[in-house]
Amino acid sequence: MLRNDQLAEWDRETFFHPSTHLAQFARGELPDRIVKTGDGVYITDREGNRLLDAFAGLYCVNVGYGRSEIADAIAKQARELAYYHAYVGHGTEASITLAKMVVDRAPVGMSKVYFGLSGSDANETNVKLVWYYNNVLGRPEKKKIISRWRGYHGSGLMTGSLTGLELFHNQFDLPLSQVIHTDAPYYFHRNVRSQSEADFVAQCAASLEELIEKEGADTIAAFFGEPVLGTGGIVPPPEGYWDAIQTVLRKHDILLIADEVVTGFGRLGCMFGSDHYGIRPDIITIAKGLTSAYAPLSGSIVSEKVWKVLEDGTDKLGPIGHGWTYSAHPIGAAAGVANLKLIDDLDLVTNARETGAYFKQALKDALDDIEIVGDIRGEGLMAAVEFVQDRETGARFEASRKVGPAIATALLDRSKVIGRAMPQGDILGFAPPLCLTTEEADTIVEATRDAVKTVAAGL
Numbered sequence: 001m002l003r004n005d006q007l008a009e010w011d012r013e014t015f016f017h018p019s020t021h022l023a024q025f026a027r028g029e030l031p032d033r034i035v036k037t038g039d040g041v042y043i044t045d046r047e048g049n050r051l052l053d054a055f056a057g058l059y060c061v062n063v064g065y066g067r068s069e070i071a072d073a074i075a076k077q078a079r080e081l082a083y084y085h086a087y088v089g090h091g092t093e094a095s096i097t098l099a100k101m102v103v104d105r106a107p108v109g110m111s112k113v114y115f116g117l118s119g120s121d122a123n124e125t126n127v128k129l130v131w132y133y134n135n136v137l138g139r140p141e142k143k144k145i146i147s148r149w150r151g152y153h154g155s156g157l158m159t160g161s162l163t164g165l166e167l168f169h170n171q172f173d174l175p176l177s178q179v180i181h182t183d184a185p186y187y188f189h190r191n192v193r194s195q196s197e198a199d200f201v202a203q204c205a206a207s208l209e210e211l212i213e214k215e216g217a218d219t220i221a222a223f224f225g226e227p228v229l230g231t232g233g234i235v236p237p238p239e240g241y242w243d244a245i246q247t248v249l250r251k252h253d254i255l256l257i258a259d260e261v262v263t264g265f266g267r268l269g270c271m272f273g274s275d276h277y278g279i280r281p282d283i284i285t286i287a288k289g290l291t292s293a294y295a296p297l298s299g300s301i302v303s304e305k306v307w308k309v310l311e312d313g314t315d316k317l318g319p320i321g322h323g324w325t326y327s328a329h330p331i332g333a334a335a336g337v338a339n340l341k342l343i344d345d346l347d348l349v350t351n352a353r354e355t356g357a358y359f360k361q362a363l364k365d366a367l368d369d370i371e372i373v374g375d376i377r378g379e380g381l382m383a384a385v386e387f388v389q390d391r392e393t394g395a396r397f398e399a400s401r402k403v404g405p406a407i408a409t410a411l412l413d414r415s416k417v418i419g420r421a422m423p424q425g426d427i428l429g430f431a432p433p434l435c436l437t438t439e440e441a442d443t444i445v446e447a448t449r450d451a452v453k454t455v456a457a458g459l
């Protein structure tokens with residue numbers, strides 16, 4: 001086995017890490033953890049540290065680590081047929097079965113699945129499908145896409161543009177001109193503190209409508225949104241938000257793409273976030289929980305309404321000119337089939353709902369008395385604690401004080417629990433595997449109280 005110091009040296013010499021402060025990493029100022037194994041909600045590194053992963057990797061290892069059912073399915077598929085493409089009507093037992101399983105679980109009106117590899121490429125596919133759709137319908141001007149500030153839809157050119165976080169735009173010449181952003185449904189940071197939730201929702205809908213009218217509804221193709229804002233701060237929408245937004249979109253004939261890369265397959269305690277909030281999307285983006293990240297696979301679930309137009313389009317124009325070599329990769333598909341079976345067999349959707357409710361309440365009970373805790377929020381097994389300078393006004397700390405990252409570091413160093421310092425704001429995020437037990441939830445909560453009190457004492 002290679003020595004740790006040898007690996008660390010090669011790592012610095014050759015490995016370009018994503019979403020990393022490159023200079024700090026090169027100078028050895030960042031932790032360079034080499035992860036070795038995983039079981040349940042825990043990972044173990046090569047130094048022998050066993051860490052409770054309360055973010056399931058990047059909210060993706062939904063069934064938990066070390067599931068031999070999925071590993072065996074992957075091995076079997078690799079031996080039988082590691083690869084064949086899906087072009088021109090080809091498939092495998094695994095990819096066809098997975099498509100059937102996904103559509104059977106999807107909200108009403110969904111019809112077909114296009115498989116990709118990552119959430120980003122699935123959203124790129126969705127933009128292309130929406131453009132194609134409007135061209136086939138003879139509306140070539142109806143092309144702009146609306147997404148929300150603080151939304152996260154990936155790191156590609158279009159998807160990085162859809163993402164509404166500065167870090168993903170700065171110095172990359174993004175967003176591209178076809179993308180426009182509207183308000184995030186972030187009630188905690190409303191401008192007028194006395195504003196009711198209902199008035200705030202009405203304001204979000206009105207400002208969306210204003211934007212549509214300013215741009216011209218005949219220039220706007222689609223609205224992209226996550227049922228619960230994820231990377232932008234883990235922000236569940238206020239009551240009635242999705243109804244109000246959908247009313248505006250329907251009025252202006254704008255397609256709705258529900259980005260369920262995080263919320264799909266149980267995270268909110270429902271199979272899909274769309275079901276949870278009464279969203280009737282035209283396309284749904286899936287990834288992460290589709291295979292619990294045992295292999296890379298994503299998908300675009302297309303509604304019957306969109307599908308009919310795509311079909312007509314190919315009758316007029318010929319085969320659809322969109323494909324990846326690895327679309328519906330058999331190994332990813334085999335992982336997906338085994339993963340979705342496991343989610344059913346272990347009833348993880350129910351566990352996400354019940355243990356998620358327990359976890360959120362326990363966080364509230366443990367943290368509510370700490371002055372810097374401004375908001376504790378969540379849905380299913382997605383939760384966040386937001387830290388503020390002033391509870392009454394919701395005023396944030398100076399970003400340079402890095403309060404959120406300091407708390408995430410204290411959590412890890414003092415208790416070996418992984419939470420995520422969300423990239424914009426002082427927000428500690430949790431999205432543990434859906435198999436989390438109440439005892440494990442208690443461990444996370446106690447560790448969080450300790451970390452928050454420790455950091456708060458030093459401010």
Ligand code: PLP
Binds near residue numbers: 123155231259288
């Ligand atoms: N959409 C959402 C809602 C996400 O959270 C993510 C990733 O976190 C993506 C899209 C992009 O997925 P990927 O990182 O697999 O490209």
